[in-house]
Amino acid sequence: MKIKALFIAISIIAFLVVPAMAADVSSDPLPSWNDGKTKQAILDFVAATTTKGSPDFVPTEARIATFDQDGTLFVEKPLYTEFVFALDQIKLLYPKHPEWKTTPPFSTILSGDRAAIEKLNPKDMAKIVAVSHSGMTVDQFKEVVRQWLATAKHPRFHKPYTALVYQPMLEVINYLTANGYKSYIVTAGGQDFVRVYSDDIYAIPPERVVGTAGQTKYTYGQGGKSELVKLPKVLMVDDKAGKPSAINLMIGRRPYASFGNSDGDQQMLEWTEAGIGKRLMMLVHHDDAKREYSYGNESKIGRFSDALMTEANQRNWNVISVKDDWKVVFP
Amino acid sequence: MKIKALFIAISIIAFLVVPAMAADVSSDPLPSWNDGKTKQAILDFVAATTTKGSPDFVPTEARIATFDQDGTLFVEKPLYTEFVFALDQIKLLYPKHPEWKTTPPFSTILSGDRAAIEKLNPKDMAKIVAVSHSGMTVDQFKEVVRQWLATAKHPRFHKPYTALVYQPMLEVINYLTANGYKSYIVTAGGQDFVRVYSDDIYAIPPERVVGTAGQTKYTYGQGGKSELVKLPKVLMVDDKAGKPSAINLMIGRRPYASFGNSDGDQQMLEWTEAGIGKRLMMLVHHDDAKREYSYGNESKIGRFSDALMTEANQRNWNVISVKDDWKVVFP
Numbered sequence: 001m002k003i004k005a006l007f008i009a010i011s012i013i014a015f016l017v018v019p020a021m022a023a024d025v026s027s028d029p030l031p032s033w034n035d036g037k038t039k040q041a042i043l044d045f046v047a048a049t050t051t052k053g054s055p056d057f058v059p060t061e062a063r064i065a066t067f068d069q070d071g072t073l074f075v076e077k078p079l080y081t082e083f084v085f086a087l088d089q090i091k092l093l094y095p096k097h098p099e100w101k102t103t104p105p106f107s108t109i110l111s112g113d114r115a116a117i118e119k120l121n122p123k124d125m126a127k128i129v130a131v132s133h134s135g136m137t138v139d140q141f142k143e144v145v146r147q148w149l150a151t152a153k154h155p156r157f158h159k160p161y162t163a164l165v166y167q168p169m170l171e172v173i174n175y176l177t178a179n180g181y182k183s184y185i186v187t188a189g190g191q192d193f194v195r196v197y198s199d200d201i202y203a204i205p206p207e208r209v210v211g212t213a214g215q216t217k218y219t220y221g222q223g224g225k226s227e228l229v230k231l232p233k234v235l236m237v238d239d240k241a242g243k244p245s246a247i248n249l250m251i252g253r254r255p256y257a258s259f260g261n262s263d264g265d266q267q268m269l270e271w272t273e274a275g276i277g278k279r280l281m282m283l284v285h286h287d288d289a290k291r292e293y294s295y296g297n298e299s300k301i302g303r304f305s306d307a308l309m310t311e312a313n314q315r316n317w318n319v320i321s322v323k324d325d326w327k328v329v330f331p
Numbered sequence: 332m333k334i335k336a337l338f339i340a341i342s343i344i345a346f347l348v349v350p351a352m353a354a355d356v357s358s359d360p361l362p363s364w365n366d367g368k369t370k371q372a373i374l375d376f377v378a379a380t381t382t383k384g385s386p387d388f389v390p391t392e393a394r395i396a397t398f399d400q401d402g403t404l405f406v407e408k409p410l411y412t413e414f415v416f417a418l419d420q421i422k423l424l425y426p427k428h429p430e431w432k433t434t435p436p437f438s439t440i441l442s443g444d445r446a447a448i449e450k451l452n453p454k455d456m457a458k459i460v461a462v463s464h465s466g467m468t469v470d471q472f473k474e475v476v477r478q479w480l481a482t483a484k485h486p487r488f489h490k491p492y493t494a495l496v497y498q499p500m501l502e503v504i505n506y507l508t509a510n511g512y513k514s515y516i517v518t519a520g521g522q523d524f525v526r527v528y529s530d531d532i533y534a535i536p537p538e539r540v541v542g543t544a545g546q547t548k549y550t551y552g553q554g555g556k557s558e559l560v561k562l563p564k565v566l567m568v569d570d571k572a573g574k575p576s577a578i579n580l581m582i583g584r585r586p587y588a589s590f591g592n593s594d595g596d597q598q599m600l601e602w603t604e605a606g607i608g609k610r611l612m613m614l615v616h617h618d619d620a621k622r623e624y625s626y627g628n629e630s631k632i633g634r635f636s637d638a639l640m641t642e643a644n645q646r647n648w649n650v651i652s653v654k655d656d657w658k659v660v661f662p
Contacts, residue, residue: 061536138579195583205392206583213580218572218598226598226605228579235567235580241549248469248559249544249566250581252526252537267549267557274557 029175031327032168038282038325041318042172045280049256050179056278060180064255065280066210066247066268067173069187069194071261071302072284073202075154075164077293078118080301082189083125084161085148087117089132118300126234133190133214134232137221141230145196157330162201166284167331169259173202176257184208184255186247188239188264192230210250212238239264244271256280262302269317281317283308288323360506362658363499369613369656372649373503376611380587381510387609391511395586396611397541397578397599398504400518400525402592402633403615404533406485406495408624409449411632413520414456415492416479418448420463449631457565464521464545465563468552472561476527488661493532497615498662500590504533507588515539515586517578519570519595523561541581543569570595575602587611593633600648612648614639619653622660 033039048056049063070076079087090100090109100106105124108116120128133141154161173183185204187194191211198204213235221227238246244267247255257280258265258272269281285304287294296304312319322329364370379387380394401407410418421431421440431437436455439447451459464472485492504514516535518525522542529535544566552558569577575598578586588611589596589603600612616635617624627635643650653660 061530191580191583199392207581209583216576216579218575218602226575226601228575228602244549244557244559245547248547249522250538252522252540270557271549271559 029178030168030171032171034325034327036325038318038320041280041282042175045257045278046175046179048278058256058277062253062256063176063179063181064251064253065173065176065181065183065257066186066251066255066259066272067169067183068260068262068265068268069185069189071286072259072265073165073169073185074161075157075292076302077286077295078155078301080189081161082129082193084152085145085193086125086128086132088148088152089144090128093132129190130214130232130234133192134230136230138192138216138228138230141192142196145193149197162197164330165201166326167328168326169284170202170331172259173204177203181257182208184210184247184251186238186243186258186268187211188237190214191238210238210246212236212242241267243268247271258282259284261286261304263305263308266308266311273315273317281312281315282320283312283317284320284322285309286322288321288326288329291329292322360509361499361502363502365656365658367656369649369651372611372613373506376588376609377506377510379609389587389608393584393587394507394510394512395582395584396504396507396512396514396588397517397582397586397590397603398500398514399591399593399596399599400516400520402617403590403596404496404500404516405492406488406623407633408626409486409632411520412492413460413524415483416476416524417456417459417463419479419483420475421459424463460521461545461563461565464523465561467561469523469547469559469561472523473527476524480528493528495661496532497657498659499657500615501533501662503590504535508534512588513539515541515578515582517569517574517589517599518542519568521545522569541569541577543567543573572598574599578602589613590615592617592635594636594639597639597642604646604648612643612646613651614643614648615651615653616640617653619657619660623653 030039030042048054049058051057067073070080087109090106094100094110100110105120105128108120109128136144149160149162152161153159154164157164176183183204185194185198185202185208187210189211191209191213194211195206195209198206198209215231215233215235216228217231219227219229236242236246240263243265247268254275255272256275258269259282260269261284265283272279273281283304285296286292286302295302297306361370361373379385380389382388398404401411418440421437425431425441431441436451436459439451440459480491480493483492484490485495488495507514514535516525516529516533516539520542522540522544525542526537526540529537529540546562546564546566547559548562550558550560567573567577571594574596578599585606586603587606589600590613591600592615596614603610604612614635617626617633619625626633628637
């Protein structure tokens with residue numbers, strides 16, 4: 001009886017204190033966003049799906065949000081971070097592969113011709129990623145990535161790549177988390193690569209990173225110890241129509257909110273929208289050359305085609321203008 | 332200041348009340364287990380990895396446990412539940428495929444010859460599963476499975492298959508959950524199949540089910556609505572050496588505890604053991620024909636070979652005897 005009384009006391013105190021705190025903390029959960037239609041869409045979505053009694057209420061366990069990474073959560077220009085890593089790896093591996101000097105696409109990389117490198121096609125890029133991401137164990141790969149991230153700097157902002165995250169998007173992740181949502185990264189980038197830093201920079205743990213993945217081979221190393229070796233063979237490509245498939249494989253639930261920035265995210269947003277009830281579809285549009293970059297239909301990396309813009313307008317998806325919607329870009 | 336004072340009050344009350352409750356609830360977290368070496372191994376593992384200051388302490392976010400399903404969490408004899416489902420589907424689909432009457436392995440199924448069906452090899456079984464699990468959308472498949480589970484009964488126990496879970500293993504999952512562990516199913520069974528009921532019967536949500544998976548195709552159905560169609564093509568086989576690869580793909584962390592019951596789980600346990608610090612490796616050994624089934628080296632389904640038993644003994648893995656370690660088998 002004594003314990004029961006104590007519990008009643010705690011409940012009463014909690015009842016009095018918690019709403020006061022919540023009101024205080026949530027006064028503006030998105031301080032880096034300018035007021036307007038876009039910000040309001042996020043606030044309305046969260047209110048509609050998390051308020052008990054709302055016709056669009058979603059139970060906590062089903063609250064799933066998916067975020068593309070490159071161009072949606074962090075800078076993807078002038079080259080995808082992971083691709084810069086791959087280029088550096090090729091240079092490191094070159095002494096063991098003198099034949100690369102005359103073998104494209106490796107010869108292009110070794111030439112150092114930046115313009116030519118930026119023009120490499122997806123097939124060449126895939127070849128470079130496959131070679132630079134394999135032939136070692138999963139644990140060794142993580143260590144190589146960790147070391148590279150510790151020293152590599154972005155050519156324009158002169159900061160580590162992991163510092164170039166979008167502050168307004170971090171606020172969206174935090175706001176969703178505070179409202180019972182689980183956020184996943186769904187990226188065309190390499191799953192094993194992004195998992196090295198996702199928890200540190202986005203507070204998204206490795207098991208919530210869905211990405212392009214290679215095959216691994218189980219084997220026995222020194223002393224008969226189990227090892228997983230990365231093979232230069234693709235298991236799944238998590239881009240375009242591959243994104244809904246990867247979401248189904250890795251999560252097994254349909255997202256209620258999806259965030260992207262390019263043609264690679266179109267199907268993920270369609271798949272999200274096709275679910276029952278209220279859903280949130282958003283696309284970051286890079287239109288701020290001064291603070292970051294400005295690119296769209298013409299861009300090879302992170303292409304936001306005119307066709308996608310038309311679809312977004314027709315379906316009433318929310319297009320985020322970096323210039324108009326974001327007070328700051330970086331933390 | 333007033334709120335701060337209230338918080339201090341709550342903290343003091345919580346400090347007094349919570350340990351008293353914990354002691355009460357955890358008096359025996361594994362009541363269906365007989366006292367002995369096996370039960371003690373589970374208790375010791377949890378204490379060692381969750382007690383602050385312990386040399387083997389594991390932070391909450393890294394507390395991952397993986398469970399095989401068939402034969403580890405529920406009955407797999409005389410046939411895997413999913414295979415029984417597949418057989419029933421083949422019979423339903425037969426009118427559209429009259430050629431099956433004379434085409435093995437379909438003809439074997441349609442003959443109804445139970446002994447011949449139980450002797451089908453893995454390749455034939457894979458063919459049957461592929462055909463019965465494809466040609467529809469992911470959502471349609473879930474509905475078909477749901478309807479089948481609602482009426483199908485086990486031939487010996489005359490209960491729904493989902494009622495034939497092992498009570499002692501449910502207690503292990505609950506005990507691990509109460510101690511901050513996240514439990515995953517890692518099964519050679521179909522991921523989409525197991526996800527239909529895993530939350531209901533094990534309290535393991537779909538995103539924590541890792542299984543054999545087929546490819547899916549993103550397409551547009553009626554009214555241009557997004558759909559994912561299941562293809563009769565395998566993406567990954569989550570068995571034997573495929574289990575560590577699937578764990579790496581789907582979770583991205585190494586488990587601290589792994590539970591299996593057959594040769595299909597050997598590599599998962601080796602992979603678990605190869606991690607740093609204290610790990611728990613357990614194998615259910617079915618030696619109780621009276622209450623359930625007795626099988627081992629000779630069995631085609633759920634084979635627990637003599638070689639695996641030798642490895643388990645050499646590595647000091649824990650072998651669970653259904654007869655000796657479990658007070659009850661079913662809830």
